[in-house]
Amino acid sequence: MLTVNNVSVQFGKRVLFDEVNAQFKKGNTYGIIGANGAGKSTFLKVLSGEIEPTTGNVHLEHGKRMSVLTQDHNAFDNYTVLDTVIMGNQHLYEIQKELDQLYANPDPTDKEVDRMGELQEKFEEMNGWNAESDAAILLSNLGVSEDMHYMKMGDLESKIKVRVLLAQALFGNPDVLIMDEPTNDLDFYTISWLEDFLANYDNTVIVVSHDRHFLDAVSTHTVDIDYGKLNFYTGNYSFWYNASQLKARQRAQQNKKAEERKKELEDFIRRFSANVAKSKQATARKKMIEKLNIDDVKPSSRRYPGIIFQPEREAGDQIFETENLSKTIDDDLLFDKVDINLSKGNKVALISKDSRAITAFYEIVTGNMQPDSGSYRWGVTTTQAYLPSDNSKFFQEDISLVDWLRQFAKTDEEREDVYLRGFLGKMLFSGDEALKSVKVLSGGEKVRAMMSKMMMQRANILLLDEPTNHLDLESIQALNNALINFPGTVIFTTRDHAFAQTVANRIIEITPKGTIDRLMTFDEYLSDKKVKELREKMYQ
Numbered sequence: 001m002l003t004v005n006n007v008s009v010q011f012g013k014r015v016l017f018d019e020v021n022a023q024f025k026k027g028n029t030y031g032i033i034g035a036n037g038a039g040k041s042t043f044l045k046v047l048s049g050e051i052e053p054t055t056g057n058v059h060l061e062h063g064k065r066m067s068v069l070t071q072d073h074n075a076f077d078n079y080t081v082l083d084t085v086i087m088g089n090q091h092l093y094e095i096q097k098e099l100d101q102l103y104a105n106p107d108p109t110d111k112e113v114d115r116m117g118e119l120q121e122k123f124e125e126m127n128g129w130n131a132e133s134d135a136a137i138l139l140s141n142l143g144v145s146e147d148m149h150y151m152k153m154g155d156l157e158s159k160i161k162v163r164v165l166l167a168q169a170l171f172g173n174p175d176v177l178i179m180d181e182p183t184n185d186l187d188f189y190t191i192s193w194l195e196d197f198l199a200n201y202d203n204t205v206i207v208v209s210h211d212r213h214f215l216d217a218v219s220t221h222t223v224d225i226d227y228g229k230l231n232f233y234t235g236n237y238s239f240w241y242n243a244s245q246l247k248a249r250q251r252a253q254q255n256k257k258a259e260e261r262k263k264e265l266e267d268f269i270r271r272f273s274a275n276v277a278k279s280k281q282a283t284a285r286k287k288m289i290e291k292l293n294i295d296d297v298k299p300s301s302r303r304y305p306g307i308i309f310q311p312e313r314e315a316g317d318q319i320f321e322t323e324n325l326s327k328t329i330d331d332d333l334l335f336d337k338v339d340i341n342l343s344k345g346n347k348v349a350l351i352s353k354d355s356r357a358i359t360a361f362y363e364i365v366t367g368n369m370q371p372d373s374g375s376y377r378w379g380v381t382t383t384q385a386y387l388p389s390d391n392s393k394f395f396q397e398d399i400s401l402v403d404w405l406r407q408f409a410k411t412d413e414e415r416e417d418v419y420l421r422g423f424l425g426k427m428l429f430s431g432d433e434a435l436k437s438v439k440v441l442s443g444g445e446k447v448r449a450m451m452s453k454m455m456m457q458r459a460n461i462l463l464l465d466e467p468t469n470h471l472d473l474e475s476i477q478a479l480n481n482a483l484i485n486f487p488g489t490v491i492f493t494t495r496d497h498a499f500a501q502t503v504a505n506r507i508i509e510i511t512p513k514g515t516i517d518r519l520m521t522f523d524e525y526l527s528d529k530k531v532k533e534l535r536e537k538m539y540q
């Protein structure tokens with residue numbers, strides 16, 4: 001069991017956590033939710049010991065092992081794949097390395113022989129002789145083939161790398177497994193595998209995610225971080241969401257009689273329990289809800305950012321054209337023969353089976369990468385604002401948010417503090433929040449900062465590569481509405497189905513054999529028989 005005692009965390013004047021007490025028990029999967037910047041990542045870092053709380057402590061039961069899915073994809077670049085996985089159990093890995101050194105010595109001293117015996121015993125206790133084969137099995141389950149097991153991490157493509165890091169976290173069935181937004185970097189196949197794995201996992205899992213589907217598939221408990229506290233609910237995300245909606249409705253109708261309110265709650269619980277039973281086939285472990293504490297559900301402090309994209313001027317008729325674009329990365333042909341001609345007002349959902357194809361396309365048409373063949377042309381009256389999927393290079397400097405945004409101002413008026421702070425305020429950075437260093441921003445806060453940059457550019461074309469990945473639900477909704485209302489042209493990619501359906505009026509799929517291009521909604525595209533046949537042929 002993992003216990004949190006009186007933990008408080010404070011950054012400057014801001015109290016992020018105030019006297020938090022909590023217990024995380026064996027067999028449960030805790031889905032941690034909360035607004036961008038609420039403190040989820042910080043809380044996980046306190047649990048894993050990466051940062052010290054201002055007061056209080058975290059206690060892991062004696063003899064238990066904790067494992068963390070690392071966020072830094074390059075941390076193990078100099079190690080082989082197999083070693084990287086085994087390093088998931090640091091203690092075991094160290095014993096193995098020391099033993100290897102001792103074995104390599106042809107003439108050991110008595111002391112060294114003693115040490116060898118001691119280590120061998122420990123190694124055996126930890127089932128060390130099976131470590132390599134266990135690691136190999138785990139890797140193969142995750143689709144990392146055997147020819148890669150002895151390769152250096154640095155030589156792997158990123159899609160495979162994240163799977164190895166996942167195998168590292170899961171290696172040796174840790175008693176407590178901690179993961180921060182694991183699905184962001186995973187492909188669809190691996191996400192499904194992870195959902196099944198976690199649903200059947202018998203130890204403690206603590207996972208932060210904004211992915212509703214994933215949370216529903218894996219979590220037995222939901223922990224909402226809000227007002228500097230942790231609020232625990234027995235049940236998955238949908239349960240928490242519906243319960244909090246119901247609570248908010250009831251609160252809005254204060255005068256409703258207590259009797260009526262109680263009945264409504266009971267009905268809700270009955271309906272919800274039925275749903276859980278139905279979805280049981282999908283997730284083996286999800287148990288019936290034993291104790292529903294719906295009465296404790298509080299209204300949340302979440303707020304909607306004010307996202308409005310206003311082009312400086314309208315674009316002419318020439319918008320954007322590509323001719324015969326192609327790109328190969330790591331010997332994989334990502335797309336070929338891409339011929340696109342956009343018209344004014346097109347809102348294009350750009351899709352592909354391979355997310356590398358999408359990112360390469362955006363990088364090429366924004367001038368950050370060279371195509372292998374072909375060309376592209378933006379209309380002379382167009383201006384583009386681009387949200388890349390990886391924004392890390394924008395946040396390297398230790399400067400305040402206000403100074404950061406000032407770099408993108410075009411006029412003297414825009415360079416004024418008042419103007420910049422007004423802008424940041426709309427993106428929920430008010431007061432001292434606008435003065436903090438961009439280096440400490442949370443994942444979602446970075447995307448919000450990028451949004452304010454894009455809003456200030458006042459472009460008439462928006463390009464967005466997975467904008468919804470790090471955002472909380474309120475921000476996704478605000479962005480969704482902003483794109484629906486945007487008078488210009490949009491090219492975007494998202495895994496959020498509802499988002500794609502409500503924004504796109506044209507779907508373009510880029511494949512190794514050319515494009516599929518349809519003026520229809522996302523749902524129409526997915527259910528179109530001809531498109532389906534075409535898709536099968538074009539990825540062969």
Ligand SMILES: Nc1ncnc2c1ncn2[C@@H]1O[C@H](COP(=O)(O)OP(=O)(O)OP(=O)(O)O)[C@@H](O)[C@H]1O
Nearest residue numbers: 011036037038039040041042440441442443444445
């Ligand atoms: N060292 C620091 N100094 C000052 N503020 C910090 C520091 N580290 C984090 N913060 C702030 O604390 C808040 C919580 O950050 P955290 O990364 O934990 O959020 P989060 O809940 O994980 O958000 P997201 O959903 O966007 O990932 C943010 O507002 C962040 O800017």
Ligand SMILES: [Mg+2]
Nearest residue numbers: 040041442443
């Ligand atoms: Mg975070």
